[in-house]
Amino acid sequence: MNNRGEVKNISRVIDDIFSQKHFKIGIDNIKVQEAWTETMGKNINRYISKVYYKKGVLFIKLKSSVLKEELKFEKNKVIKLINRKLGKEYIKDLNLS
Numbered sequence: 001m002n003n004r005g006e007v008k009n010i011s012r013v014i015d016d017i018f019s020q021k022h023f024k025i026g027i028d029n030i031k032v033q034e035a036w037t038e039t040m041g042k043n044i045n046r047y048i049s050k051v052y053y054k055k056g057v058l059f060i061k062l063k064s065s066v067l068k069e070e071l072k073f074e075k076n077k078v079i080k081l082i083n084r085k086l087g088k089e090y091i092k093d094l095n096l097s
Contacts, residue, residue, distance in 0.1 A: 028090060029053045035085040036060075039078075056092035058082070068096050 017023060032053035037045055050061035058079075062068045071078060075094050083089045 031086060032058060032082070032090050035082045039081050039085050053090070056090070057095055058091045058093070059095045059097070061097050071096055 029052060033051050036051050036058065040048075044067065047062055047064040047067050048060060049063055050059070052059050060071070062071070071094070075096075079091050079094055083091055
C-alpha cells in the first residue's frame, strides 16, 4: 500500500524502481557489456581485461596491442554491430586502452 491506502500491482512497483536513474544506468551498463561479449565472441574476450559503459562510451581495456590496433581500424563497425544487437543506439564512441 502507498500513503493513500491504495494497493499497487507488484509489476508496477518493480517498473517504478527500475526506471529510477541509478538503476537504469546500472542496467544499461550490464546490457552493453553482455552485447559486447556476445558480439565479439570468446576468442576476442580472452584478450580483454575490463569492459564498462558510461554516458554513451564503451571503454575496453585490452591485453593485446595487436588486437587494439585491429579494433581501432574497425571501430565504427564494432559500434554498429553492438548497437544493432541492443536494438538501440547506446554506444556513440569506443575507447580502447
